[in-house]
Amino acid sequence: MVEDVGTQPNRVTAELAHLQLRELLAEVQGRIEQIVDGTRGRMDALLDAVMAVSSGLELDATLREIVCAASELVSARYGALGVVGSDEKLAEFVYEGIDEATRDMIGPLPTGHGVLGVVIDEAKPLRLRDIAAHPASVGFPANHPPMRTFLGVPVQVRGEVFGRLYLTEKLGGQEFTEDDEVVVRALAGAAGIAIENARLYQHARRREQWQRATADITAELLGGVDPGKALHLVASSAALLAEADFAFIALPVGDGEDTDELVVAVCEGDGADVLIDKVIPVDGSTSGSTFVDHEPRNVSRLAVNLAEGTGLAFGPALVLPLGGGESTAGVLILLRTVRAIAFDEEQLDMAASFAGQAALALEQAEVRLAKHELDVLADRDRIARDLHDHVIQRLFAVGLAMQSTHRRSVDPTVAARLADHIDQLHEVIQEIRTAIFDLHTNDESLRATLRSTINELTADTGLRVSVRMSGPLDVIPAGTAGDAEAVMREAVSNVVRHARARELSVTVSVDDELVIEVVDDGIGIPEVVARSGLSGLANRAAESGGTFSVSAMDTGGTRLVWSAPLP
Incomplete structure (x- = not known):
């Protein structure tokens, strides 16, 4: 069979078209596979990212x-x-x-x-x-x-x-x-x-940390920690948990919640100590507002710039009342640096709860401390009564018996020795009485103040110092007590600086009047000193209606006597 020659170009054209279509389809299929592969790869990458x-x-x-x-x-x-x-x-x-x-x-x-x-x-x-x-x-x-x-x-x-x-x-x-x-x-x-x-x-995790810190603080405070250390512990713990750079505790000046000023009593943070004793007005300050209305605050900056002139820069702040209800003992201030992110509301809530619990623990610790002090005072009173009612009375009885024996003694040597022992017994009784007065006073008593003053002035001087105090020193009026401290400081310092003494004897007695006697074995006090430094002592005696005298002793040295009547 002979093929028609005219149909050959059409067949070639059709075959070429089919070939081009196959190539196009193959290209499209390749592109689709690339897109699918790319999409699958991107989806895999997305899933990896999500994971x-x-x-x-x-x-x-x-x-x-x-x-x-x-x-x-x-x-x-x-x-x-x-x-x-x-x-x-x-x-x-x-x-x-x-x-x-x-x-x-x-x-x-x-x-x-x-x-x-x-x-x-x-x-x-x-x-x-x-x-x-x-x-x-x-x-x-x-x-x-x-x-x-x-x-x-x-x-x-x-x-x-x-x-x-x-x-x-x-x-x-x-x-x-x-x-x-x-x-x-x-x-x-x-x-x-x-x-x-x-x-x-x-x-x-934050709540757990705050709760643990609150429990630790409470345990520390109720364990008898020093109040000053307790406040530092509260400030440092709050700063750590709130991720703050600084922490301050401001306390009222003077009359509690009716005060017009707060004073910074505790500082935590690098360089923050420069703000110790910084006064914050209650009126117009963020801290003052929190102190008055007992409401915690989360602010971008404080209304009163505490850092002015210190080289520090403060930004976001939490201002928290130390207390709850209608009573606030002070204000806890947590601060971040000027460019730091703000505190969130969760931090405000937790820090406020912490501050309230810490204030309650502080109050309970103060109550426990006061109770302990009352217990100590009660023990002191009991010991003092026992000494007075039993020990001193028995010593008096012994003394009376010795005096009776002394009167009947015919041997002069024995009589002299008995008289000496009787005098010593009276001294023991007087020392016990002094101890009884000490038991009725605290560590900040006038007796302790005078001893501290003498020790301070005579330390490292080589002086042999004897101190004798008798009578109820710690019941004298505050004004007279202040005069007594000033007189003691002036008299002893004059001996140390000018007398060239080897021995110093100080006697303080209280009866109807307060009498201070300072005796040394030195060369005497120069006239220029007598005219200047001692004139102040004379003035104090005159103002209180008392007496003052300085005299040279026959055996050498100087005797100073200052007195003031007591009401």
């Missing part, structure tokens, strides 16, 4: 992992996650791609202005070819690396916006695509769940 951000429970680490995963997913050079605060501004900014040296040169972290603010305000994704071309763009600060392409996606936790994920500078100079946006939105959804889990864990 990475969901594996941790530390909030800070989780936020950083989210930024790193998002940057890697869409090949972004720079990434950041801005955490939105209660004022709808960025309270925290976690970034990736900028080294610390560049970060320091840039200055303060963003707070949500410009394009970043658009993502915050509109709460929806934003994809830009050029950041600078957007109407809301406000430019970049000095030393900021150049950024052109931009992708911003909100991150939600339980339906509320937690923060914004920002990505810039896609590698290769390309724009962020719609696929990039879809992938990042998917990651943001998973990130919200991871953030919620991390926040729950952080909340539970």
Whole structure:
């Protein structure tokens, strides 16, 4: 059979068309396989990223992992996650791609202005070819690396916006695509769940730490720790748990809650000691407001700048009442540095609870201390009564018996020895009486003050010092007690500086009047000293209606006597 020659070109054309179609289909199939492979690879990368951000429970680490995963997913050079605060501004900014040296040169972290603010305000994704071309763009600060392409996606936790994920500078100079946006939105959804889990864990751990600290503080305070140390313990523990840089405790000046001023009594933090004794006015200050209305406060800065003139710089603050109900013993102030992130409401609640419990423990510790002091005083009274009612009475009986024996003695030697023993017995009785008076006084008594003054002035002088005190020194009026201390200081210091003495004898007695006698074996006091320093002692005696005299002794040395009548 002979084929028609005219049909051959048509067959060739058909075969060529089929061949081209096969090649096109093969190319399309290859492209589809590439897309599928690319999509599968991107989905695998997304799943890996979701697993990475969901594996941790530390909030800070989780936020950083989210930024790193998002940057890697869409090949972004720079990434950041801005955490939105209660004022709808960025309270925290976690970034990736900028080294610390560049970060320091840039200055303060963003707070949500410009394009970043658009993502915050509109709460929806934003994809830009050029950041600078957007109407809301406000430019970049000095030393900021150049950024052109931009992708911003909100991150939600339980339906509320937690923060914004920002990505810039896609590698290769390309724009962020719609696929990039879809992938990042998917990651943001998973990130919200991871953030919620991390926040729950952080909340539970924080509460446990605060509760443990409260229990430890209470145990320390009720264990009898010194009140000053107790306040330092409260301040340091609160600063550590609240992640604060500084902690202060301000106490009222003068008349409790009716005071007009607070004074800083406790400081914790580097360089914070410069604020010790710093006075804070109650009127117009954040601390004063908390002291008056007993309400805890979380503020961006204090109304009165405590750091003025100190070289310190304070930023966010928690101001907490030390007490509860209608009574406040003071104010606990926790501070961060000027550029630090603000305290959150959870920290405010926990710190306020801690401060209230610490104040209650302080109050209980003071009650226990007062009870202990009352118990000690009761023991002292009991011992004093026993000494007076039993020991002294028996000694008196012995003394009377010895006096009776002395009168009947015919041997002069025996009589002399009995008289000497009787005198010694009277001295013992007088010393016991002095001990009884000591038992009725505390460590801040006039007796202790005078002894402390004498020891202070004669230490390392080589003087042989004898001190004798008798009578109820610690019941004399406060004004006379002040005069007594001044007289003792002036008289003893004159002996130390001018007398060149080897021995010093001090006698203080109280009967109808207070009498101070200071005797030395030195060369006497120069006339110039007698005219100047001793004139003050004479004036004190005259003002109180007493007497004052200085005289040279026949055996050498000087005798000073100062007296003041008692009511």
